[in-house]
Amino acid sequence: METSSIIDKTINYVQQTLKNSEGGHDWWHTHRVYLNAQKIASGEPEIDTEVVLLAALLHDIADSKFNNGNEQIGPDTARLFLSSEGFDSIKINHVVSIIENISFKGGKSERTFHSKELDIVQDADRLDAIGAIGIARAFNYGGFKGNEIYNPEIPPNLEMTKEEYKKGKQPSVNHFYEKLLLLKDLMNTKTGREMAQQRHEFMLEYLDQFYREVNE
Numbered sequence: 577m578e579t580s581s582i583i584d585k586t587i588n589y590v591q592q593t594l595k596n597s598e599g600g601h602d603w604w605h606t607h608r609v610y611l612n613a614q615k616i617a618s619g620e621p622e623i624d625t626e627v628v629l630l631a632a633l634l635h636d637i638a639d640s641k642f643n644n645g646n647e648q649i650g651p652d653t654a655r656l657f658l659s660s661e662g663f664d665s666i667k668i669n670h671v672v673s674i675i676e677n678i679s680f681k682g683g684k685s686e687r688t689f690h691s692k693e694l695d696i697v698q699d700a701d702r703l704d705a706i707g708a709i710g711i712a713r714a715f716n717y718g719g720f721k722g723n724e725i726y727n728p729e730i731p732p733n734l735e736m737t738k739e740e741y742k743k744g745k746q747p748s749v750n751h752f753y754e755k756l757l758l759l760k761d762l763m764n765t766k767t768g769r770e771m772a773q774q775r776h777e778f779m780l781e782y783l784d785q786f787y788r789e790v791n792e
């Protein structure tokens with residue numbers, strides 16, 4: 577099967593499937609992750625670019641957050657789609673393993689699978705969670721969940737269990753300390769780390785201004 581055709585079909589499928597999704601997990605999130613993944617992949621030798629791109633495109637095809645916490649539905653949906661396209665079964669397993677292992681979940685999950693391709697897609701997804709876009713997504717997600725923006729009586733909690741983290745009822749500003757500001761040091765690739773640095777600094781500036789206004 578030709579590389580471009582499976583990528584094109586996957587793009588179409590993901591666009592269709594994510595049509596009505598929440599703004600932080602829509603096609604345009606996937607598209608940004610896809611572009612980030614391309615950029616990072618171009619600096620990494622000896623990787624399966626097709627696997628990287630397909631995993632980037634399919635990584636949020638059915639997020640557990642919007643499916644009653646079901647963590648199997650995303651990997652299963654991706655597998656079903658790629659199988660129905662007659663895609664190579666060894667590569668399907670690799671794409672599915674990436675999707676199973678990409679998520680942060682409060683930083684408490686042990687990664688059970690390792691590959692250079694996972695490193696790349698995970699960095700690409702993390703980059704979209706920080707910087708100006710990351711700020712927009714955090715408040716959008718908080719709004720979607722009906723959370724508070726900021727509550728000085730609820731300090732950030734860095735000791736959340738995976739279950740508490742997944743409930744995600746904390747004020748959105750806390751999410752910066754519980755996840756977003758930690759991501760810079762969790763990047764896997766050199767290109768990812770470099771791209772993360774500037775976005776990280778912008779979030780610090782943003783928080784400085786936020787507290788300046790709160791305390792004015």
Ligand code: ADP
Nearest residue numbers: 600679680681705713714717718744745748751
């Ligand atoms: P995970 O944290 O499981 O990796 P995602 O990466 O899919 O989840 O999170 C999607 C987006 O929603 C990210 O930009 C993330 O920062 C944001 N988000 C997740 N949980 C919260 C939360 N409790 N409050 C605000 N934003 C959140």
Ligand code: NI
Nearest residue numbers: 609635636701
């Ligand atoms: Ni994502």
